[in-house]
Each structure stands twice: as structure tokens, then as C-alpha cells.
Amino acid sequence: MKLSGKVERVDLGMGAFVLVTDGGERYELHGGDRGMKKPGQRLEVEGEIDSSAVTSAMAGPVLRVTRYRAI
């Protein structure tokens, strides 16, 4: 699936990077690389929701990023 939105760092537990889509949904970003994790940056992201994933931040469904592009 393809999503676009803004990267934010949420201060939950040790902190996590999320993608807030234009529709207002929040996904926890996993995979990708460090370049993806810049607060304020707008991204177009390709990846899948990992429904078996469990995280310490509990900040939203886990989006496993396979490819991303700054927009």
C-alpha cells in the first residue's frame, strides 16, 4: 500500500516515529532507514501494515516501509 503524510516523533516510552496521513491516521514507522525518520518531513511511503507486530510505543499500526520518497 502507498501512503503519504508527515513524519512526527511522538514522545511515548523511548519515543517513536510515526507517519500522520492527510486523513489523520497515525502509523508507527518501522523498516526504512534513518533518512526516513526526520520530524516535519513529508513522505510518500510504500509498505505493508504488519498486524502481528507488537511495539513498546503502542503509537499506531506498524507500517513496514519498503520504499519511501520525500515530497
Next chain:
Amino acid sequence: MRKLVFGLALLMTVGSGSAWARPEVSGEAVDVRAGQSYELAVSLKPSADLAGELRALDDAQPESFIFNSADGDRTGVALGDLAPGETMAQALARLRADPRVDVVEPLVAVHADFVPNDPRYAEQWNFKQIHMEQAWNQAQGKGVTVAVIDTGIAYEDYGEFRQVPDLKGSSFAKGYNFVADTAHPDDDNGHGTHVAGTIAQATNNGEGVAGIAFAATLMPIKVLNADGAGNSADIADAIHWAVDHGAQVINMSLGGGAPSKIMARAVAYARKKGAVVVCAAGNMGRGVVEYPAAYPGAVAVSAVGRGGALAPYSSYGPQIALAAPGGDKSQGPAGGILQQTIDPSDPAKAVYAYLQGTSMAAPHVAGAAALLFSAGAKTPAEVEQALFAGAEQAGKRGWNDRLGYGVLDVAASLQALADHAKPGPRPEMPKVAFGDAAGGGARAASARLLQANAAHGLAKFALALLLAVGVAASLRKRERGTLGPALLAGLLLSAAGLWFLPRPGAGLGAGLLGLIEIPLPDWGRWLFGPGRASPLFYSALIPFGLAAVGYFWKASRSVMAGVCIGFAAFLGYCAWSGAPAISFMPLRIVAIPWLLVNLGLCLLFGRALLRKERLS
């Protein structure tokens, strides 16, 4: 047609899970002795040979006496134990009559609050909030093992890892690393070490900060990687591993949105084996509790800030058991929870960090559970009852879906445990934490199906609007006893509750919405607390009243017919599920016929209304 309507209603009831239809009737006997030792303090009359006087007293009276201190032969202050079988009053009366005794009284235990000497303890506002200083007087968690299923713990010097200084002196059981499949669950993230610190940071050691159950044993289990992510299979394995290696309390400050049968079974296994399973509710700030917290058998913990209000990030919902401090940094970092952990960029470097999250709230409850076990609780049910009773006494507001039974109060919970041996009403167990999968689980799952939808807010509004328009339209057209929206609304209201309605924030409106979101027969529990249901609510009484209204007020007839049939479906499900927790009816042999007879009456009322509607 009617069969179809009934079938539909039954489906809805089962589908929505009617969360309260099948709470487990938990009746484990509690055997906690009140821990007083009935001791006496005696002051002897002045004498040249006080030691001789005491020996004489000891010989003459059935009680046994010793001097209170080495100075006793000068001060004359002695201590005594009651003789077997005698009461305090008998002993006092007899001893007062003894010529050697000046004063005798029950020994008053004077406890100063335990204030640890850790230099940054003053910054741990959260421990004051849950009354740790009184609690530490009574218990420190000795002999209890708490598994921390997380990112690992900085508990040993191994390879690039170092034990953090403020865990020196804390005790550790053998753990496991399910991420790397090794016996070294060291922390490469920082989350697990912080969580472990809240539970059992080395305390009164003149270093850093304190922990709740500092004499307990920590069992480090790593299931989350350096990014704080893991999967349900590893967690299920970890739960089994922990229980099989002696963990009595399991803390899981982790969660995900999708249910997993394997994880659910593991949680049920842990509780069956006698472990209390404490889980963080989630940080989505909405009315859906994450898994594993939402599984039956887990104690789901929401988070509050310094003021005791639900933290803005905290998830909430029908499975919340209680709340605990998770911090709220919106007014600055000091509003967070302070513990020692590692710097994630260098696992050998220790730092003190203020964190916030339901991740921080859960270990407060896990630590409290360890204290309760060490204070004599024998079963998870006893621990949970004491936790809820303590929280409830502090809040005095009963259960709600934000804070559960209230905010954790460790001192009050220890007191509740001690009081448990006394006769009187016992605190009720939460209605969903021990329900079956067809209860709370399914209700949550159906809510989740809607809410997992990206546009869940819109969908809920649309459903509510559709229903309202449908009812309005059918009231005007007066559809004749068909499966119209009015009948459907009535069915839903009594069989399942309008669980899909959107929820505004707080106030009377939200309270009333909370009422119509649950099945009508369960309104009694909303009004009178989430304990057992009144048999009058689980009967044909309400349908009878509503049917009478529908009989004479034509416009309401379809809705009322729906309510009657939905009611029948609810009672049917309740009887079928075999565990109707109805007060005054402990026996199924009484309760099930009661439900079936009333089910029949409800169907008759519904049928009468539909017939009347068709004839008119």
C-alpha cells in the same frame, strides 16, 4: 418473519458479545490472616530486683515475658505474648490485678513511613501519588519473581552491555532473549530497563531513584528489538517461558492492534498457572485497548498524570482494570516518570530519563502485585481483588472505562488484602477481565472491526445518523410490523446496545450515551455498579412495561416490539452461555429456568405488539 427477527437479535447479541452476560463467577476462598501478633507491653513496679520480679511474673501468669531491652532490669519495661486461647481483655484484666505490674497495655506498633535515601527520590512524585511510603512499611516484594517481557534489562556486564549502577543490588532470575535466541536478554533500547526500574530499582542505596518492589526478583525477557518492535509469537513463547520458570507477576509494557489466539492462550495459561499478567492499555488516546491488554485474564492499565486525570495519550475501553501513573510531560519533562535506563545510542551508558506512556503505568501495578504476593496473597484473583479494592476506595466512583476501578493506591490495596479475612462484602471482580472470549473479547473485537477502519469516526456517525433517520421515517409511515428501522433499533437497543455510537468527551451527554451503548438488560449494572445483575433487570419486567407503552402508543409500537424480542434474545444468550451472574441466584438450576420463563414472556409481548400493529 418472527423467527428471522429472533435469529437476527440472537446473532447481534452474540456478535456484540454482550460483555456482561457471562462474567466468571469467581469464588476462590480467601484465607489471609490478619497479621497482628497479640503482644503486650508491661511496666513493672519499682523494685531492687526487677529481673527477679519479671521471672516471678512469668512463672505466676500464663503469658510469657521478656524485657524489652538490655536496659530492662533498670527500666522495668517488658513485652509479653498472649497465652493460647485467651483474649486481650482477659489478659489485661488479670495482669492489672498482679501486684508486680504497674501498667499493662496492648503493644502499639509505631511505624514511621519508609522514606528511601535515594537522592533523586524526591522527583518521583508518582510514588507519593500511590502512597508508597506507607506501603513499604508492610511489604517490599521479597520472594516474588516479576518477569519483564520487554526490550531486555541492563542487568549484567556482558559484551558491550553494562549493568546500570542503580540496578546493582537488585536481584535477578535467569532470563531469555527471544530476539537473538540467547540466554542474554540485555537491553539495546532502554525501554525495558526503565520499566524494570519502576518495579525494582535498587532502593535505599543512596543512589539515583527508588523502585516499588525493590526486594523482588526481576526476570529479564527480551522480545522487542532495538527499535522496540517484536511479534506476537515471541511474546506468547515468552509468557510460557516466564511462568514455567517461576514468574508470579508478568509485566508487558507493549501492545499491538491485532488479536492473536496464540497470545490470548498464553495469557490464559499464565493466569491459570497463578501469575498476575499486567499489560499497558496502549498509547492511541482513544477508546480501544491494545492487545495483549485486551485479552481476558490480563490486567489492563491506563495512565494518569500528576493530577490523577487520564493522560491524553492513554488508551481506554471496556477492558481497563485500573489506572496508574504513566506521566504527562505536556507541562514539562518532570511530569514524566523518572527511572534509570541506558542511552539507546550506547547501551553501556546509564542515564536517568523522564518517560511517559502506559508503558510506565503498567510496571507500577506489576510492582504492587509483587508487594501483595509478598504480603500473603496466594492467588492472582486475591492480588487483583486487592488492587481493585484499593483503587476503588481511593476514587469512590466505581468502575468506568477510563480509569477502571480507579487510580492505583498501593497502601490501600495492602490494607484491603489484610482486611479480606474480615467478614463483609468483597470487592467484585471486573466484569470483563475474567470474562470468556465470547464476552468482553468479542465485544471489543466487534468495536475494533469498526474502529480499525481508517474512517471509523465517519462510519460511526453514518450508522448513528442512518438509524436516527430510519426511526424518524418509520414513525411517520408506521411500517406495519416489518423488519423496519424502528424494529431494528429496538432490537439493537436491548440485544446488543448501540455500541457504535460516537462518544463525546465527558458530562451528562457522555454518561447517557454510555448507557445506551450497552444492552438494555445491563442498564442495572450501569446504574448500580458492574457487579452481579439484578434478576429484575434480567426478567420480562421491563419488556412488560415497554410493551404496555407500545400497546397504547401506536407510534412507538415497532420500537417496543423490537425491544421485547431483543430482550428475549439477550436472556436466551445469557441462559445459553450457562453462567448468568445474577444476584440472589447462585445456582444455575434456579437462574436458567428463570431466564427461560422470562424469555418466553418477552417473546409473547413482542408477538402481541406485532399482531396489534398488523391489525391496526
